[in-house]
Amino acid sequence: MRDSYQIFFANGLISKEEFFEFGLSETIYVDFDTAATAWEDLKFRLQSNERVVIRGFGRDAAGTHLFKKLYEYMFGNRHIQKDATNNAEPTRLLRQWTGLSKSGGIGFDLIRNYQISHVFGRTKNPLCFTAPWNIVYIPKIIDPFTGHEATGDMVDEYTRLFQAQCYRKFKSLIDDYNVLVTNPDFLANLNTSLQLMALGESIQASEMDKLHKSLKSEFSPIAIQT
Numbered sequence: 001m002r003d004s005y006q007i008f009f010a011n012g013l014i015s016k017e018e019f020f021e022f023g024l025s026e027t028i029y030v031d032f033d034t035a036a037t038a039w040e041d042l043k044f045r046l047q048s049n050e051r052v053v054i055r056g057f058g059r060d061a062a063g064t065h066l067f068k069k070l071y072e073y074m075f076g077n078r079h080i081q082k083d084a085t086n087n088a089e090p091t092r093l094l095r096q097w098t099g100l101s102k103s104g105g106i107g108f109d110l111i112r113n114y115q116i117s118h119v120f121g122r123t124k125n126p127l128c129f130t131a132p133w134n135i136v137y138i139p140k141i142i143d144p145f146t147g148h149e150a151t152g153d154m155v156d157e158y159t160r161l162f163q164a165q166c167y168r169k170f171k172s173l174i175d176d177y178n179v180l181v182t183n184p185d186f187l188a189n190l191n192t193s194l195q196l197m198a199l200g201e202s203i204q205a206s207e208m209d210k211l212h213k214s215l216k217s218e219f220s221p222i223a224i225q226t
Contacts (some may be wrong), residue, residue, distance in 0.1 A: 005144065005145075005152060005154050005155075006154070016154065020145075020157075020158055020161060022139070022142075023138065023139060023141075023142035023145065023158065023162070024161060024162065024165055026138075026139045026142075027136050027137065027138050027139075027142075027162070027165070028098060028100065028111075028114065028136060028137035028138075029136050029166070029169055029170075030094070030097045030098060030132045030133075030135075030136075031097070031098075032169065032170065034097050034132065035097070035132035035133055035170060035173060036172075036173060038093070038097065038132040039131060039132055039133065039173050039176070042126075042127065042130060042131060042132075043127070043180075046071075046075055046077060046126050046127065047075055047076075047077075048077075049075075049076055049077050049078060049079060050077075050079055051079045051081060052077065052079065052080055052081070052126045052130070053080075053081050053082070053083050053089040053126075053129060053130055054067060054068075054080060054081075054082065054083065054123065054124050054125070054126050054129045055082070055083050055086050055123035055124055055129055056082045056083070056086060057124050057214065058210070061082055063207065063210060063211070064082045064124075066203065066207060066208075066210075066211045067080070067124050067211070068080045068082075069197055069201060069203075070193055070194065070197055070211065071126060073192075073193035073194075073196050073197050074189055074190060074193040075126075077126075080126060083129070086123075087116055089129070089130055090116050090118070090129070090130055090135045091116055093130055093132070093135070094116060094135055094136075094137065095108060097132060098137070100137065102114060102115075111137065113139060113140045113141070114137040114138065114139060114140065115137070115138060115140050115143060116135055116136070116137060116138075117135070117136055117137075117138045117143075117146050118134055118135055119133075119134050119135070119136060119162065119163055119166045120134050120163065120166075120222050121217070122134070122217070122218050122219075122220075124214065124218050125218040125219055127177060127180065127181070128177070128218075131173075131177070132170075132173075133166065133169075133170035133173045133174055133177075136166070142158075145158040145159070145162075146158070146159065146162060160224075160225045163222075163224055163225070164224050164225075167222070167224045174222055177221075177222065178221040178222055181219050181220070181221055182221050190215070190219065194208075194211075194212070194215075
């Protein structure tokens with residue numbers, strides 16, 4: 001088995017531990033107080049039929065309507081929107097929350113060779129796609145250890161460290177999310193909404209099956225591996 005990551009580190013240019021430490025130390029997070037306020041605002045908007053954004057679902061985002069319809073039943077929210085580029089809203093918000101921007105602008109400090117990353121995924125979940133504890137700036141050079149296409153033991157190791165660091169910074173907010181999505185009333189509402197949606201909408205069984213499968217990960221609680 002040939003692993004290009006292992007070959008890179010075997011050349012002795014930089015150790016795996018040094019590279020990981022660089023990635024972790026150079027990850028840029030939202031200030032906790034700012035994040036706490038933004039988290040409360042997100043929950044309020046979702047429950048108050050105000051604009052909340054999610055990432056598109058399926059090939060060419062063709063299945064996004066399934067999530068939007070579900071959230072009408074679950075939250076009574078008819079203003080769930082698909083993100084225009086799959087990252088436009090997190091980009092706008094992270095710029096606003098941190099004062100840092102990849103494109104610069106008046107009142108913002110310019111950063112280069114950083115990209116936005118969703119620490120815990122769950123991008124079709126309206127509680128997570130723009131959650132301030134879930135979006136960060138990471139150095140682009142670290143992307144091979146956080147991207148969806150990367151695989152291997154080192155990727156798993158870095159992901160554990162990355163997520164654990166984020167959890168330590170936002171423990172109370174992430175715990176609050178976990179309490180929400182494991183609450184029996186929340187789960188009952190989700191199941192009832194799915195049933196009503198299947199009965200009341202012209203949706204193929206195959207589409208509902210895809211939605212059910214996706215929801216297992218999208219609304220799963222966040223568990224930190226040790």
